[in-house]
Amino acid sequence: MATLKELSKREELLAGGHRLCAGCGASIVVRQILLAAGRNVVVSCATGCLEVSTSIYPYTSWRVPFIHSAFENSAATVCGVEAMYQSLKRRGKLPVDEEIKFIAFGGDGGTYDIGLQSLSGGLERGHDFLYVCYDNGAYMNTGIQRSSSTPLGADTTTSPVGKVIPGKQQYRKDLTDIVEAHHIPYLAQASPHNWKDLTHKVEKALSIKGPKFLNVIAPCHRGWRAGVNQTIELARLAVETCFWPLYEVEDGKLTINYKPREKKPIIEWIKLQGRFSHLLKPENEHILRRLQEGIDAKWESLLRREGEK
Amino acid sequence: MGKPVAMTGNIAVANAMRQINPDVCAAYPITPSTEVMQQFASFVADGKVDTELVTAESEHSAMSACIGAAAAGGRVMTATSANGLALMWEMLYIASGNRLPIVMTVVNRALSAPINIHGDHSDGMGARDSGWIQIYSENAQEAYDNLIQAVVIGQHRDVRLPVMVGMDGFIISHSIENLELLSDQEVKDFIGEYLPLYPLLNIKQPVTYGPLDLQDYYSEHKRQQAEAMKLAKPVILKVAQDFAALSGRKYGFFETYRLDDAEMAILTLGSSAGTARFVIDRAREQGVKVGLIKLRVFRPFPMKELQAALGHLKALAVMDRCDSFGAAGGPVFSEVRSALYDLSPHPAVVNYIYGLGGRDLGIAHIEQVIRDLQEIRQTGCIRELLTYLTVRE
Amino acid sequence: MSTNELKGWKEIPIGGVIVEAGNSARYETGGWRTFRPLMDGQLCKNCLFCWIYCPDSAIEVEDGKVKGINLRYCKGCGICARECPAKAIQMIEEAKVSAGE
Missing domain, CATH: 3.40.50.920 (Rossmann fold)
Known part of the structure; x- marks a missing residue:
C-alpha cells in the first residue's frame, strides 16, 4: 500500500488545464486512480463531464492512451481494446515484457442507466479490465437530470420539487449489487476522501485477472448544491452516514473496509446539500425517514453478510 | 485459378474472413447474417484462425468493441443485418469519424416494422451517409471477392475508412452457388500486413481518441473525411486491378x-x-x-x-x-x-x-x-x- | 486561442486524434479563480492532503514536500484550504491579491 509521499513521487497522469469545474469530485477520483494504476494503462471513458472536460480538441489532459467513443459503451469499447491486446500479444506483435491494464470510466448515467447493458456484457464475457463508475448521482453534464443513482427525495431538473411532487420518488438502484451478481473476481465501493482505501483498491483490482468493478462516490457541488470546497467533506460524510459504505467483494467474500465508530444520521449529509433542502420541512419528514430506512437496511445487510461464514 | 466450390454467400464470406484472419471480430447474431459469425466461431473454436472473438451482447456493443479494437491498432471485422445495423447507427459514424478501417459484411435485410427478415437494401441505404465505403454484391462470388478487396481499400493510407460489403439477405446469403476461392496464401499476400495508425496500445506514445471537437475544428475533421472518400476512388480501382491480376475477375465502380x-x-x-x-x-x-x-x-x-x-x-x-x-x-x-x-x-x-x-x-x-x-x-x-x-x- | 492559430484540415492528424499527450498543460485555467490559495510554509506539515485532494493537479510536490501551488491551473476551489489539518492554506479574494501585486 503506497503512502502519500510515495504516491507523490509517481507521475501525474491527468494533466492540469482540464476544464472540469473548480472543486470537481470526478477529477480527484481519476487522479487518485491513475496515481495508483501507473502509466501502463489504456483508458476508455463514457461521454460525460469527465470526457468532455478533459479532452477538448486540440487539448487532452490524458498522459495515458485514452478513447472516448460514445455514452453507453465505455465497457464495450475498452473490451475491444483489451481483445486487440490479447490478440496482438498472442501473435507476438507487442513487446512481451510490457503488460498493459485497461480501465473504463463512466458516470452514473453512463453506467447505471444507458451503459448498464454494455457493462454487464463486458463483465460476463470476462475481459481483463477495471470498470470505474464515478457516481455523482445525476446527469450532471447535461444539467443535473435524475439518474437511477439519484437518491430518494433529491431535487433534480427532471425530478424537481414541485407543488405536488417533492423531488425524486424512488430509491436509487444498487448497482454494486447488480455487478456482484456477475460473480466477477473483485468489486468494491470507494470514496476519494479515503485516498488510501481507494488507491489500494485500484492496485488490488489491477493485480487480478478478469473483470473488476469500482463504484466511487464523486460529489458534484453544482448538482448537489453545496460549497465548492466541500467535495471531500461530502464524500466523507456519505461514508460516515453509511449512505456510501466502503466495502469490497473478493471472490465472493464481502469485507466492510470502514465502519464508522458512530454511524451518523443521514440528515448530517442532507443538510449540507441544496438538492435536499425541502426534506428539512416538516411535511417531507416521511421522505427523510424513508431515506434513512433504506440506508439502514443496506448497512444492516452488509454487516450481516460480512458476518456470514 | 482455384477449383469451384459450392457455398452459400454467408459461408463464402466466413471463409474470406478465415483467410483474412483478422485480429479481432466482435459480433452479435441477427438473421440473415448470423451464419457468417457462426461459421467463423467454428473456425476460431477449431483453431483455423487465431482471431480474438468478442461475442458481444448487442450490435451496439459489437461495433463499440470493433471501434475500441481498431483504435487499439489491428485488423477488425464483423457482420450484421437490418435492425442490427440500425442499432449500430450511432457507432457507424464514430467508426468513420475516428477513421478506423473496420470491415463489415452487411447481409442486407428489410427494416422493421412490420418485422421482416428478407432481403432488401433499406438497412445499407439508411447508412449511406455514415461515412462508410459501401460495396454491393450480386452473388456469393462477388461477396467473397468484395470482402477481400474491402480490407485492402479501407486500410490504405489515403483512405483509412470503414467499409461495408453488402449482399442480399437469403437471396445470396442462403443460396448455394459455385464459386472460386483464392488460396489462403494468396489472400494473405493480397491483404498484406496491417499498419496501425495512432494505436492506443503504443503506450510509449499515448494518444487521445474521440475528443470533444467544437466549432473550431469539427469542420476540418469532416473535410478530411470527405477527402478520404474522394481518394478512395482511385484506390478502389487499383485494388480491383490487382485483384483481377490475381483472380481473373474484374471489378470497377x-x-x-x-x-x-x-x-x-x-x-x-x-x-x-x-x-x-x-x-x-x-x-x-x-x-x-x-x-x-x-x-x-x-x-x-x-x-x-x-x-x-x-x-x-x-x-x-x-x-x-x-x-x-x-x-x-x-x-x-x-x-x-x-x-x-x-x-x-x-x-x-x-x-x-x-x-x-x-x-x-x-x-x-x-x-x-x-x-x-x-x-x-x-x-x-x-x-x-x-x-x-x-x-x- | 486566436483564429489565426487555427490549423487547416490538411495540417492536423486524421480522425480527431490528439497525438500530444497531456497538452492541456498548455491551457491555463487559473483565470477562473475568484479566490486564491495562499500557503503558509511555516504551518505546512507536508501531509500532502492538499495534493491528493486537488482536482486540478495544481499542488506541486517535490521529494514529498509541498513546493507551491501552480496558479496556472488552480481554479480556487478551496478544497486544499478546507482539508488542510494544519490550517496552512488561506483563501484570499483574487481581486484583493491582484490589487496588491
Missing part, C-alpha cells in the same frame, strides 16, 4: 452489360442484375436496344463515371430495393438522376421501387420496365416518375 450501343438501360444494385440480364438478352433478340448497369460502389458515389457511362442513353430506369419515404424517389434514383442533370441532353430517368422485404423480382416485372422505357424513348414523355413495381394495388 459498376459493371455494364450490352450498354455501349444501348438507347435505354436498367440500373440495378445487388442480386437482381441476373434477372435483368436474362430479360435484356431476350429484348435484344427482338431488336430492343436496352442494356444494364450494375452499381457496385455506392459510396464513394461514382458520379463522373456514371455520367460517362450513361450519357448516351435516351432513357434509364433506376431500380431501388429501398424506399426513401417522402423523397423524389429511392436513394439510388435520387443520386443517379442528380448525377445526370449536368449532361445536356440527359437521359430521361425513372425510378422503380421493388423487392421490399424479399419480394421476388420476376421476368415480367423487368419486361414491364423495358416496355415503359420504350414508351419514354418513343414519346419523349415520362408518365410515371416513380413506380412501385412489385406491389399489389
